[in-house]
Amino acid sequence: MYIVNKELLNTLEKNIYSILINEIKQNNTLSITDAGIICNCSASKISKFVQKLGFKNYKEYLAFISGQIFSVIPDENERLHKFLDDYNDEIIDQFTSHIQKFEKIILFGYGPSFIAGQYFEYKLRNQLDIPIWAVAHETSIIDLLSKNSLVIIFSITGQFKSFTELYDNIISKNSKAAFILEEGRTDFLERYDYTITLSNFIQNPELLPHEKTRTTFFTFIETVIKKLENSSFENTLKYRKKTQL
Missing domain, CATH: 3.40.50.10490 (Glucose-6-phosphate isomerase like protein; domain 1)
Incomplete structure (x- = not known):
């Protein structure tokens, strides 16, 4: 079970959210390091972002967004x-x-x-x-x-x-x-x-x-x-x- 509430995100995090959804649609193996580079932030920021959304870690977030978890x-x-x-x-x-x-x-x-x-x-x-x-x-x-x-x-x-x-x-x-x-x-x-x-x-x-x-x-x-x-x-x-x- 997953909940995604974008209202919890600040402006920077909403930008990360939009960028990553589009990127993961093209590349469902996108690493957290590459995600940080694409979003112009650190890998640790990406990690905090996915946890704020309610995911345990980036791996779980990637599997959910890409559909691999289903x-x-x-x-x-x-x-x-x-x-x-x-x-x-x-x-x-x-x-x-x-x-x-x-x-x-x-x-x-x-x-x-x-x-x-x-x-x-x-x-x-x-x-x-x-x-x-x-x-x-x-x-x-x-x-x-x-x-x-x-x-x-x-x-x-x-x-x-x-x-x-x-x-x-x-x-x-x-x-x-x-x-x-x-x-x-x-x-x-x-x-x-x-x-x-x-x-x-x-x-x-x-x-x-x-x-x-x-x-x-x-x-x-x-x-x-x-x-x-x-x-x-x-x-x-x-x-x-x-x-x-």
Whole structure:
């Protein structure tokens, strides 16, 4: 599981980000030394940059950006076992903190991914005291948008339809978008500021997007809700202790 949040980067790091994505597309064996030379900085700066993005080291970052880290596992039971073994609770913590910054949340997905959005809406309404909607059409998103809204978009492959126009409309309304993908896509990392890739392990490529399972989405949703529940419980305990003093 990986999270790429470009909002955490300063101007220099955003420049490094753009340069390296383009370079790695041409050369998927680019060394950290050559990366530093291309970006006009030291190898240690590159190392700090990839760690700030949430990667363990440059090697892992290179494998992710180039797509080498992803492998196809046609057997669904085996794939899900590996997905759970690879699960990263730190990303859940980061995402849970992120969604609590907004005054409105809109959930969206095409086809079966919309059902994941509906389920998340049902769960979130019990945890957050803000307006939350799951919608099935892009026009509905635009009608609901206001300043400081977050649009969470679920997509297995990101290939069913382009999200570029929708994203531009969201940004134009002074709001943000967060993409939750099962399969990593370099073009999403180039275009969009906040992307979570859930798994290194890809479903059977012969399946069409609507034929693929959404199990990883529901696992992700449940862990986010559990984190919110625990946070609420801890805040309640702190309040009680304070009022008893």
